[in-house]
Amino acid sequence: MQLTPLTERFVLHFGEMGSRWGINRTVGQIYALLFISPQPLNADEIAETLSFSRSNVSMGMKELMSWRLARMSHRSGDRREYFEAPKDIWEIFHTLAEEKRRREIEPTLSMLREALLATPQTDEERHAQARMREMHELVEMATVWFEEVQRLSPETLEGLMRLGAKVQKVLGFTDKLRGKE
Amino acid sequence: MQLTPLTERFVLHFGEMGSRWGINRTVGQIYALLFISPQPLNADEIAETLSFSRSNVSMGMKELMSWRLARMSHRSGDRREYFEAPKDIWEIFHTLAEEKRRREIEPTLSMLREALLATPQTDEERHAQARMREMHELVEMATVWFEEVQRLSPETLEGLMRLGAKVQKVLGFTDKLRGKE
DNA sequence: TTGAATTTTCAATAATTTTTGAAAATTGTA
DNA sequence: TACAATTTTCAAAAATTATTGAAAATTCAA
Known part of the structure; x- marks a missing residue:
């Protein structure tokens, strides 16, 4: 070519x-x-x-x-x-996300899970572990969410994305009331 | 330390x-x-x-x-x-996503936008451009959506993520009816 | 200002990663 | 099976990227 x-x-x-x-x-x-x-x-x-x-x-x-x-x-x-190359761009996104998760997120999650099992020996370790726990929680939540979203069909996803703006408008209002921007 | x-x-x-x-x-x-x-x-x-x-x-x-x-x-x-390091993990996610967008997504989008302005000279170019258009559309949509979502407060986002599973259950049903996974 | 403390730069070196050509392995067919 | 076509492997070479120490630049207090 x-x-x-x-x-x-x-x-x-x-x-x-x-x-x-x-x-x-x-x-x-x-x-x-x-x-x-x-x-x-x-x-x-x-x-x-x-x-x-x-x-x-x-x-x-x-x-x-x-x-x-x-x-x-x-x-x-x-x-x-x-x-x-696969033709369908949604499929490509899907695949990429899945591989990234397998290669980068999962190893990180296992490392974190293991670290969280240890009994901290000092204040520093206690603090470090607390930070790791925060990270683990967020990463895990995001991962689970992403898995869920990925099960949707492209059409539904597109719909949700277009909806996103609206959801934001409604919810953004509440946020502002709470001073969260 | x-x-x-x-x-x-x-x-x-x-x-x-x-x-x-x-x-x-x-x-x-x-x-x-x-x-x-x-x-x-x-x-x-x-x-x-x-x-x-x-x-x-x-x-x-x-x-x-x-x-x-x-x-x-x-x-x-x-x-x-x-x-x-910034303490708030949500802030970190936010920042990272923003920088990634600025450094990787935006340059790609401008390259694509420019490529889409050209007048294709051959069938091959016409095909290439059509593929680029698909990519551009999806990336742009995902980016806009992500921007919207990022404006939400962490609390709202967490809520949405937890909601994700439910949304999926409801919508997943419709998808199956249409034979879409 | 001066000068000590601190940070940054930068060219040289070290380490890593990519790329290659040649050889080995594999594959399918006569 | 034998062999020609094709792909893969792998060690060497090339290219790139990371790291360092020394020197330059900056900062701030006296």
Whole structure:
């Protein structure tokens, strides 16, 4: 696939953003390319379009697949593997959130849970543990909430989001009465 | 401040997690230390506790301040700067979300907005642009929604989150009727 | 002002991460 | 099974990022 100025900018942007997230430039660019490609691409096409080595693409695909941000497909009479990004943006959000939770939130929650089991030996430890408890409570609540919300269909979610503004208007009033902004 | 096994584990965990987010190990550890510290710490104390060079701490503090995850304070009769992490976990969430939006979402949105202004020259470009439009719409909607939600007070938000489960139960039913998961 | 205390900068070094090419492994088919 | 096509692995090289110590800059009290 040939990059035009329009698509190149998109691809490069995702490369740079990639490094702000945990993924590297290569992976970001490959993903962006698959996202806008009208048809699945094979590894050589990706390597050529982005000027990466073939093996780099192989690594990148492994990473993307582990994030479930790319899928493999095949063409009849062609042994090569073709890759495509999931089409549905809601699905992508969903997947990303789930993987982030698995890789970042869950380990943190277990660390916190374990820390909360310990008996603090000093005032400092007591204080530290109290802070960890606060963090644990909020993270857990947010996670549970997020899980719930994620079970909703895209349509319902969109509806809820649009509703958000209204909920805010109603509730915002109460908040202001309590001086909470 | 002296690290105990309990607090050390917490600090190291945040160091490692830091690298999954865009921030580095040092910054992650400093933040964790400030978070659990019962009182503000000065740069030397931080450097000593975490075995970093003084200058590394200086860099790290600059970064943390830019994320608004640390504040400076002073003690009377002491010229050194003391640092502390904001106490309120809701505030921290809020701040983080805001900075992430500013640094990652907004640049992406402007790139997309610009790309959407271009007139596509080929079918491929037309397709690419359509995909970008989908992405733009969802990201923008999510952002606006998030802004709205963020205006709510922590109390209201907690209420909404607890409500989440119920909303889901009611709405989930409708979804199932429509065969949507 | 001066100068001691403190913080910041910055170029050099260290450490880590990414990228590559070549070799090994795998896959599907003749 | 044998072999050609394809993918993966992996150690070395390249690139990037983090860390440091020394020097410069800043701050504030005398």
